[in-house]
Amino acid sequence: MIAHIKPSSGAHVGANISVSRIMRQVMLALLPATAFGLFCFGWPAINLFVITVLSAVVFEALCVRLRGRGVKPAIMDGSAVLTGWLLAMTLPPWAPWWIGVVGSGLAIILGKQVYGGLGQNLFNPAMLARVALLISFPIEMTTWANVSPLFFSHSPGWVESWHITFSGLENSDATTGATTLGFIKTEFSQNHLLPDILKDYSGFLNFIGWTRGSLGETSTLLLGLGGLWLIRQKIIQWQIPVSLLLTVALLAGVFHVMDNQHYVSPLLYLNSGAMMCVAFFIATDYVTSPNTPAGQLVFGAGCGLLIFVIRTWGAYPEGAGFAVLLMNSATPLIDHYIRPRIYGRDRKGKPLEIPKS
Amino acid sequence: MLSLFKKSRIRGGVHAEEHKAETATLPIASNFPLPKKLYIPLQQHVGKPAEPVIKVGEKVLKGQLLAHSQGLISAPVHAPSSGVILDVNDYPAPHPTALPIRTIVLETDGKEEWMAVHPVDDPFQLTPEDISLRVGAAGIVGLGGATFPTAVKLNMGRENHIDTLIINGAECEPYLSCDDRLMQERAEMIIDGVRLMLYGMETESAVVAIEDNKPQAFLAMQAAAESFAQINVIQIPTRYPMGWDRQLIRFVTGKEVPVGCRSSEIGVTIHNVGTAFAVHNAIRHGQPLLSRVITVAGGAVQRPTNIEVPFGTLISELFSFCGVNTENIARIIMGGPMMGDSLPHSGLPTVKATSGILALTQSELKNTEEQPCIRCAGCVSVCPAGLRPLDMANNIRINQLDTAVDLGLKDCISCGCCSYICPSNIPLVQYFKYASGEIVARQQAQHKSEQTKRLIDARNARMERIAQQQREDELARIAAKAERERLKAEQEALV
Ligand code: SF4
Ligand code: SF4
Numbered sequence: 063m064i065a066h067i068k069p070s071s072g073a074h075v076g077a078n079i080s081v082s083r084i085m086r087q088v089m090l091a092l093l094p095a096t097a098f099g100l101f102c103f104g105w106p107a108i109n110l111f112v113i114t115v116l117s118a119v120v121f122e123a124l125c126v127r128l129r130g131r132g133v134k135p136a137i138m139d140g141s142a143v144l145t146g147w148l149l150a151m152t153l154p155p156w157a158p159w160w161i162g163v164v165g166s167g168l169a170i171i172l173g174k175q176v177y178g179g180l181g182q183n184l185f186n187p188a189m190l191a192r193v194a195l196l197i198s199f200p201i202e203m204t205t206w207a208n209v210s211p212l213f214f215s216h217s218p219g220w221v222e223s224w225h226i227t228f229s230g231l232e233n234s235d236a237t238t239g240a241t242t243l244g245f246i247k248t249e250f251s252q253n254h255l256l257p258d259i260l261k262d263y264s265g266f267l268n269f270i271g272w273t274r275g276s277l278g279e280t281s282t283l284l285l286g287l288g289g290l291w292l293i294r295q296k297i298i299q300w301q302i303p304v305s306l307l308l309t310v311a312l313l314a315g316v317f318h319v320m321d322n323q324h325y326v327s328p329l330l331y332l333n334s335g336a337m338m339c340v341a342f343f344i345a346t347d348y349v350t351s352p353n354t355p356a357g358q359l360v361f362g363a364g365c366g367l368l369i370f371v372i373r374t375w376g377a378y379p380e381g382a383g384f385a386v387l388l389m390n391s392a393t394p395l396i397d398h399y400i401r402p403r404i405y406g407r408d409r410k411g412k413p414l415e416i417p418k419s
Numbered sequence: 420m421l422s423l424f425k426k427s428r429i430r431g432g433v434h435a436e437e438h439k440a441e442t443a444t445l446p447i448a449s450n451f452p453l454p455k456k457l458y459i460p461l462q463q464h465v466g467k468p469a470e471p472v473i474k475v476g477e478k479v480l481k482g483q484l485l486a487h488s489q490g491l492i493s494a495p496v497h498a499p500s501s502g503v504i505l506d507v508n509d510y511p512a513p514h515p516t517a518l519p520i521r522t523i524v525l526e527t528d529g530k531e532e533w534m535a536v537h538p539v540d541d542p543f544q545l546t547p548e549d550i551s552l553r554v555g556a557a558g559i560v561g562l563g564g565a566t567f568p569t570a571v572k573l574n575m576g577r578e579n580h581i582d583t584l585i586i587n588g589a590e591c592e593p594y595l596s597c598d599d600r601l602m603q604e605r606a607e608m609i610i611d612g613v614r615l616m617l618y619g620m621e622t623e624s625a626v627v628a629i630e631d632n633k634p635q636a637f638l639a640m641q642a643a644a645e646s647f648a649q650i651n652v653i654q655i656p657t658r659y660p661m662g663w664d665r666q667l668i669r670f671v672t673g674k675e676v677p678v679g680c681r682s683s684e685i686g687v688t689i690h691n692v693g694t695a696f697a698v699h700n701a702i703r704h705g706q707p708l709l710s711r712v713i714t715v716a717g718g719a720v721q722r723p724t725n726i727e728v729p730f731g732t733l734i735s736e737l738f739s740f741c742g743v744n745t746e747n748i749a750r751i752i753m754g755g756p757m758m759g760d761s762l763p764h765s766g767l768p769t770v771k772a773t774s775g776i777l778a779l780t781q782s783e784l785k786n787t788e789e790q791p792c793i794r795c796a797g798c799v800s801v802c803p804a805g806l807r808p809l810d811m812a813n814n815i816r817i818n819q820l821d822t823a824v825d826l827g828l829k830d831c832i833s834c835g836c837c838s839y840i841c842p843s844n845i846p847l848v849q850y851f852k853y854a855s856g857e858i859v860a861r862q863q864a865q866h867k868s869e870q871t872k873r874l875i876d877a878r879n880a881r882m883e884r885i886a887q888q889q890r891e892d893e894l895a896r897i898a899a900k901a902e903r904e905r906l907k908a909e910q911e912a913l914v
């Protein structure tokens with residue numbers, strides 16, 4: 063006879079999957095784009111990345127500690143690292159150290175822990191932090207470093223990078239500029255027309271990510287590939303990215319056809335690392351997106367619509383964060399109204415009629 | 420194209436690691452030694468327990484009736500071997516709680532002496548009613564695990580004019596291969612059983628559905644069914660829980676069984692391959708259901724295999740036959756790893772419902788460290804019933820059982836897909852079983868308090884009636900007295 067073992071029902075075996083494994087897979091998918099971003103923007107970007115991720119972990123540990131829960135399992139699930147990582151990717155690469163620390167604090171404390179920790183939050187923590195930073199520190203959050211790759215002669219060296227990170231940029235005009243979208247926006251305000259504005263725009267450089275932008279959000283190619291890999295690995299579903307990108311493309315297409323002097327082509331919208339990052343990595347966050355395929359389609363389309371509206375007519379050209387947050391707040395509503403049909407019942411939950419034969 | 424269309428008829432489900440090859444390639448072991456004692460529970464089926472007809476000390480023959488069925492939904496129990504009745508008493512049941520139930524203990528004499536049996540040469544001369552009667556008398560119940568009395572189902576089939584009989588050979592649970600082996604080795608007898616069932620239900624055609632991970636069984640069954648145009652053997656995709664009757668019905672017929680209805684109401688009945696084999700035995704050879712094929716497998720089993728086992732055999736005897744290293748056992752499971760129950764120890768008997776006994780090691784088990792739900796929606800997408808397990812679990816956690824019921828708790832079939840997929844190791848099915856049990860308990864409690872209230876009300880009414888009566892009596896008495904006094908006064912006046 064064998065000693066009594068806690069009786070349990072239900073599946074005794076499980077799929078080879080765990081929270082930490084999911085987080086690791088997402089990080090793996092982010093890795094190429096992040097590495098490329100760190101290479102493009104050099105040592106100051108590396109400093110910022112490390113600081114942001116580390117402070118996210120520290121804040122998480124503090125909060126969990128305050129709640130009197132086990133610190134180690136909470137850190138080991140990898141969610142704090144991922145939150146810090148995603149936030150870092152969306153920051154201007156040469157932002158000062160405190161942007162990373164304040165951002166991580168906002169993301170972990172206000173974005174996640176006040177709601178009760180992992181799985182409870184209404185808003186995407188990284189987006190919440192990014193939007194809060196953008197509103198509070200508009201200068202720091204819109205100072206975009208030129209591409210200045212590691213080990214290139216004109217790029218800041220290791221020592222110089224500490225200076226940038228901790229004392230801020232001097233003479234920023236020489237080393238920074240606007241992103242494509244920001245540039246278009248300013249030019250429009252001076253009544254220039256698109257063909258003129260975009261004469262220096264290179265689709266190819268944007269595609270590979272050799273352009274000004276957020277730390278890890280410049281490369282359409284690498285983020286897109288990472289996202290597709292996540293779908294292949296069944297970590298995320300196709301619904302949100304596809305409906306989001308399609309909606310943006312469709313809207314942009316319609317307006318571009320109507321007036322191509324003022325509305326950029328859908329290709330320019332889609333050929334953007336930031337767009338890929340939002341579609342594949344931000345909007346697909348489990349906690350803050352609906353949990354049925356149909357609900358996800360609606361959510362993605364809503365994000366797409368809002369992104370287009372904000373980017374085209376709003377004050378913040380890089381305002382995808384607002385769109386995601388708005389849709390996050392609609393998630394409980396979507397989940398309430400869009401439910402799967404239960405076997406043997408109709409959509410309203412009434413038992414099916416017995417078919418007459 | 421058709422297959423593409425049919426794929427969409429499958430909802431949810433998971434593809435678990437199969438672990439079937441170890442046992443599916445070996446013949447059913449025939450050298451299992453007859454146990455010295457058999458512990459035969461009187462309830463091995465859905466419905467009322469059987470009532471013993473033997474006395475302690477009585478000598479019984481193999482196949483002899485030990486306990487007859489009671490009521491409409493019940494099944495008799497027979498002696499799996501010849502020997503002497505040692506005891507009729509409460510013994511632990513093969514259930515997670517191992518709570519005792521009424522059990523007959525039979526000491527076998529090793530002679531395997533059969534009672535007189537009455538084979539039928541041409542069963543198609545019998546009436547269909549007679550087929551059901553014989554199936555009922557043989558103690559046959561659904562051997563796929565539901566253990567619903569088969570005769571009752573045959574009768575329902577006759578009454579409801581079934582147009583399709585589906586024979587479930589899906590065997591979608593991992594590890595189990597007893598149906599697979601049965602189909603490989605005894606295909607002709609199963610097909611004969613199917614013909615008898617069709618005749619007994621007065622149904623035209625049958626579809627035998629086998630998951631496409633069992634090509635040998637499919638070929639054997641196809642060959643056996645070749646000369647019977649009314650029986651169609653098909654392959655179905657391998658995906659747990661394909662063997663869930665309602666999933667299979669939708670896949671095969673395209674019809675969905677409405678909630679609250681039996682499948683016979685939409686003209687479909689489903690039986691398991693093992694049941695078909697038992698029907699063949701009962702009708703052709705006059706033999707009651709005495710044994711079944713059981714898969715013994717799992718990481719702690721040195722020689723995993725399928726064994727034909729007489730009912731009442733203790734699990735520990737199966738373990739010693741298959742070389743189980745008890746040190747390595749982390750959990751004993753009766754049934755498959757998705758829906759089976761864990762058993763507290765191996766001193767429990769095998770019953771009609773036992774399709775498999777698994778001795779799993781720690782490394783095979785799902786991690787039990789529960790983490791917060793990350794709303795990954797994995798559970799929603801795998802649920803074959805179309806439920807949202809995470810929302811049900813959230814409500815159960817805060818004791819909102821009514822909301823959980825509104826979300827579909829009662830439509831959950833405990834298939835285990837959600838628990839299987841959950842990356843946070845949340846024991847969702849356990850939550851649902853707890854909640855269902857709790858709801859029943861509350862309803863009973865409410866029923867009880869309502870009953871008490873009724874009793875109190877009745878008592879109050881009675882008291883009220885008595886008081887009223889007393890008041891009326893009093894009034895009557897006063898009136899009578901007044902009357903008497905009036906009469907008296909009148910008389911006095913007259914005098
Ligand atoms: S156990 Fe219930 S809730 Fe879970 S997947 Fe199966 S039917 Fe759905
Ligand atoms: S599978 Fe588990 S973690 Fe994922 S949503 Fe369902 S309950 Fe939550």
